[in-house]
Amino acid sequence: xxxxxxxxxxxxxxxxxxxxxxxxxxxxxxxxxxxxxxxxxxxxxxxxxxxxxxxxxxxxxxxxxxxxxxxxxxxxxxxxxxxxxxxxxxxxxxxxxxxxxxxxxxxxxxxxxxxxxxxxxxxxxxxxxxxxxxxxxxxxxxxxxxxxxxxxxxxxxxxxxxxxxxxxxxxxxxxxxxxxxxxxxxxxxxxxxxxxxxxxxxxxxxxxxxxxxxxxxxxxxxxxxxxxxxxxxxxxxxxxxxxxxxxxxxxxxxxxxxxxxxxxxxxxxxxxxxxxxxxxxxxxxxxxxxxxxxxxxxxxxxxxxxxxxxxxxxxxxxxxxxxxxxxxxxxxxxxxxxxxxxxxxxxxxxxxxxxxxxxxxxxxxxxxxxxxxxxxxxxxxxxxxxxxxxxxxxxxxxxx
Numbered sequence: 269x270x271x272x273x274x275x276x277x278x279x280x281x282x283x284x285x286x287x288x289x290x291x292x293x294x295x296x297x298x299x300x301x302x303x304x305x306x307x308x309x310x311x312x313x314x315x316x317x318x319x320x321x322x323x324x325x326x327x328x329x330x331x332x333x334x335x336x337x338x339x340x341x342x343x344x345x346x347x348x349x350x351x352x353x354x355x356x357x358x359x360x361x362x363x364x365x366x367x368x369x370x371x372x373x374x375x376x377x378x379x380x381x382x383x384x385x386x387x388x389x390x391x392x393x394x395x396x397x398x399x400x401x402x403x404x405x406x407x408x409x410x411x412x413x414x415x416x417x418x419x420x421x422x423x424x425x426x427x428x429x430x431x432x433x434x435x436x437x438x439x440x441x442x443x444x445x446x447x448x449x450x451x452x453x454x455x456x457x458x459x460x461x462x463x464x465x466x467x468x469x470x471x472x473x474x475x476x477x478x479x480x481x482x483x484x485x486x487x488x489x490x491x492x493x494x495x496x497x498x499x500x501x502x503x504x505x506x507x508x509x510x511x512x513x514x515x516x517x518x519x520x521x522x523x524x525x526x527x528x529x530x531x532x533x534x535x536x537x538x539x540x541x542x543x544x545x546x547x548x549x550x551x552x553x554x555x556x557x558x559x560x561x562x563x564x565x566x567x568x569x570x571x572x573x574x575x576x577x578x579x580x581x582x583x584x585x586x587x588x589x590x591x592x593x594x595x596x597x598x599x600x601x602x603x604x605x606x607x608x609x610x611x612x613x614x615x616x617x618x619x620x621x622x623x624x625x626x627x628x629x630x631x632x633x634x635x636x637x638x639x640x641x642x643x644x645x646x647x648x649x650x651x652x653x654x655x656x657x658x659x660x661x662x663x664x665x666x667x668x
Contacts, residue, residue: 277385278392282333285375289326296322296371300364307364312356321347322368325400329372333392341403348407352415358408362401369397427486431493433532443528446484453498453526455507455554458491458538460517468492469514479506493538495531498524511552518545519552540568540654564651571651578648581631593631596624598653601646605636 285292297319301308307318328343344365351361376389426442443450459468469492476483476496481503485494496507504524511519520542522534541555564571576583582593596614600621603609607625611618625636634641 278333278388279335281376281379281385281389282330282335284379285372286330286334288375289330292371292375293319293323293326296326296368299371300367303367304360304364306357306360312351312354325365325368326372329369329393329396332396339396339399341399344400344403345407348404349411352408352411358405361404361408365400365404366397369393369400423484424486427484427495430484430495430528430531431486431535439529447482448484448495448497448528449499450528451526452528453524454495454528454531454534455498455504455524456493456495456522456531456534456538457507457511457519458493458521458535458542459511459515459519460542461487461490461492462516464489468517468519469494469511472510472514475510476507479503479510481506491539491542493535495528495534508552515550515552517550518542518547520545521552521554523555544654564647564654568655571647572655574644575648575651575655578632578634578644579652581633582628585631593624593628594649594652596621597628597645598649600625600636601649 297315300318300322301315307313313321324343325347328340331337332339348361351358373390373393376393377386380386380389423445426445429438430442430446439450442448448454457469461468465487467487472492472494473483473485481496481499483494483496485492496503498504498507508521511521520538520540522538522541525534537555541553545551545553579594582590582597584590585593596610599610599613600607603613607618607621611621614621629635632645634645636642636645
């Protein structure tokens with residue numbers, strides 16, 4: 269910090285300027301209002317508040333130059349804090365200070381009698397200007413950082429509440445703060461983090477914003493999860509493109525859904541989609557939004573129980589044999605029960621497929637002609653594909 273040389277000449281000049289202080293304050297306020305539209309329109313500071321601030325700051329400057337008190341930065345600090353809280357831009361704030369101190373300097377120069385006094389006045393006032401600018405800037409930035417942290421903490425809490433399933437009443441506040449439409453259309457993205465505390469999709473929120481897509485994200489120990497608003501046609505393709513650019517692990521995407529209140533369920537489906545990918549892969553998959561897939565995913569325990577109950581004879585077979593029969597069964601369903609198409613998909617003869625299907629029905633004790641059996645086998649296969657890690661586990665214990 270600079271210290272003002274309070275030599276007698278400087279103190280004398282300050283005492284003379286003090287007698288013109290009301291006019292000095294009036295001229296300073298008028299110049300600020302004239303040269304700075306942001307103050308003229310009273311966007312952040314009312315004219316009365318501006319007048320009070322100029323009065324206090326000029327009074328402190330004159331007392332300092334008179335040598336009545338050492339340089340006092342508390343007012344500059346308070347002003348910086350107040351303007352940060354009001355959202356006033358820092359460059360405009362510094363400019364207002366320069367206008368005020370320039371007015372003080374002009375008053376002094378009119379009263380100087382020689383070059384030595386002019387140099388002393390100029391040196392003292394510009395040193396004060398540096399000190400005020402430093403105190404004001406530091407206070408402003410510290411306050412802005414605190415406000416941003418508080419806003420980020422609140423935003424993070426609201427995102428967590430959204431993913432946890434908020435009550436309808438709190439959804440209004442969440443939608444407003446996160447800039448998401450309450451009745452809009454969305455997808456949820458769940459991306460596996462590479463290491464603890466590191467984003468899987470760096471800068472994804474700002475990159476989506478550049479595409480005019482609002483989103484809200486939260487980082488957990490193992491996932492980076494976000495809800496993205498689909499505000500225009502083709503938004504889904506834009507999301508997929510951005511995610512694929514920096515994909516480093518498994519990423520699951522929920523089906524497109526409507527209504528912000530359904531975000532918790534969409535997160536579950538995005539996590540299910542992610543878990544369907546083999547660990548260690550860098551790939552993205554969107555959850556199949558068929559009604560059956562949704563039903564299976566919404567009741568994981570019951571679905572796993574069904575998969576084990578229906579497919580247990582196949583799951584208990586030796587590894588290679590089990591895998592071949594399960595792949596054949598899945599291909600048969602994908603080919604809508606066509607033996608010929610299944611054989612083409614698996615690159616083998618149709619008779620080989622018939623032989624495998626016969627082996628499957630013998631093991632399961634079910635047919636592939638009875639609609640009830642087909643429905644149960646298809647649902648069990650769907651559950652097994654959504655929860656693949658359960659295929660090698662013991663069957664879930666039945667309640668006593």
